[in-house]
Amino acid sequence: MKRRDFFRSGIALGGTAATFSIPTLAKADQIFADKHKFKLKYAPHFGMFKSHAGEDLLDQLKFMSEVGFTALEDNGMMKRSPEMQSKIGDTLAKLDMDMGVFVVDKGGNSQNSLSEGKQEYLDIFLDGCRRAVEVAKRTNAKWMTVVPGNFKRDLPIGIQTANVVEALRRGAEILEPHGLVMVLEPLSDTPDLFLRTSDQTYLICKAVNSSACKILFDVYHMQKNEGHIIRNIDLTWDEIAYFQVGDNPGRKEPTTGEINYKNIFKHLYEKGYRDIVGMEHGNSTAGKEGEEKLINAYAEVDNFSV
Template identity: 65%
Template sequence: MERRSFIKNLSLGSALAFTTTGSTFGKVKMANKAQARFNLDYAPHFGMFKGHSGEDLVDQLKFMADQGFRSLEDNGLLGRSVEDQNRIGKTLEQLGMRMGVFVVDGGDNWKISLTTGKIEFIDNFVNTCKRSVEAAKRVNAKWATVVPGFFERRLPIGIQTSNVIEALKRGAEIFEPHGLVMVLEPLSDTPELFLRHSDQTYAICKAVDSPSCKILYDIYHMQRNEGNLILNIDACWDEIAYIQIGDNPGRKEPGTGEINYLNVFKHIDNKGYKGILGMEHGNAGPGKQGEEALIAAYRKVDQFK
């Protein structure tokens, strides 16, 4: 999630050199930003590179840009001050970077569930959507993550699904005039969550029937919940607006787990995907060395052309 201006001497070349001792940066050659750009648009988050860039948000963004990253993801944007939101937006514009998702977070979204149909939860969701529009304008965001909440044991699944669809229609009405897309994220964190599978999310998006209600396909969560990644991506493709990354097990950078990200990224690129791939995962290693290893891992799996 961060980075500092010493990075001017650390810009990654189009190919990272690995030494025989296993050092990830080894002897990194100087490169301009055009040479450092990735094939796909991977989006780090704040704090991911703080060993190199420190705590300042602007310094972190500059480090990301110098390493060839073209977008930012910031789940906690709504919790930031208006001043910080404006600083982020201004810096992204200056660096020519895009804003990825932030979370439409009106509290503990997992427990304040839209499945219940309770008016207080729906009102909270609608009000948070309105706040999200204002925050999105400050950073030029186009996507915002929505999690419907927990499974409601006292209601049949069909009723829960209908409650979620009706609430999402309310959200879509708010977002549509502003070109903002809420992306629904099926998760694997706990079986208590209502939204867990790509086909379920696909059906809900079809029912809401809005350009402002699409799927956030998180590869880490979907590997845990259903696997068969490429076929399921294809099946849901016309409703997928955003993709996130994380290897399994561990939820760290590509190459630390079982997912063949080189093949997955090649497939996504072949489908013509021009959107953002959010790096919603931790660093496998600590400190600067771990940050360098993470960047090297993305260089490796991005070499599919």
């Protein structure tokens, strides 16, 4: 890795004299002396810093820690080998980093829609939940993403909702004894998806009635589907367990679009949220320049007064 080349950069924040600078490494394996102390627990994903850290996943984790990030999320964790999962979990523990969400493999998608009420789809979902327990043990994870799949146009919405609730109750029975939480993510990717809004997800979580079934509130998707971000966070607050972010349009880092993330992050902090904020977006600029820009963007939006 050529992390020693990670340059010293500064950015004026909020029109004040405050700056965020990234010091140069004295040697490649030395952690940053002045890594940023973020107020919230932002979680990058693998590949976000490979221009600085290289292709090795564990080196990428070390780099994330060196610049101040204290968590990781990895949607594809269940597809990695058990050996790699254990290595990632061990490295996270050594770096004092938390593991964020991974996606329950085949936990519900367009080919496996829980809204249809088919036994074969339920069996696939429950098998994914059982395997997710073992992955969580290896990686010290608590949360896992579940998307119920597509809307079924020839079934009444109430029937579909009941099918989803029943499937999630069965999944919760598997996860709850282990202290694990499936977080339901309403999405904006296509109007064919069953789960689309925060209030719909809130209703389902209330119906499932389990500590193992909560909301993943992805600000990017909810900005596209419903807007009123802070109001809807407040309305569904008691069922939210996890946040993800990405600016809109473009789904890149904060400050590249229209969402006022400084206000949103301040609001979460003042409400007492101290769990993970997943960086579920791409880099707006390629290469090392883009990675440095991303870090500075999080320094900027995290620079709110409390």
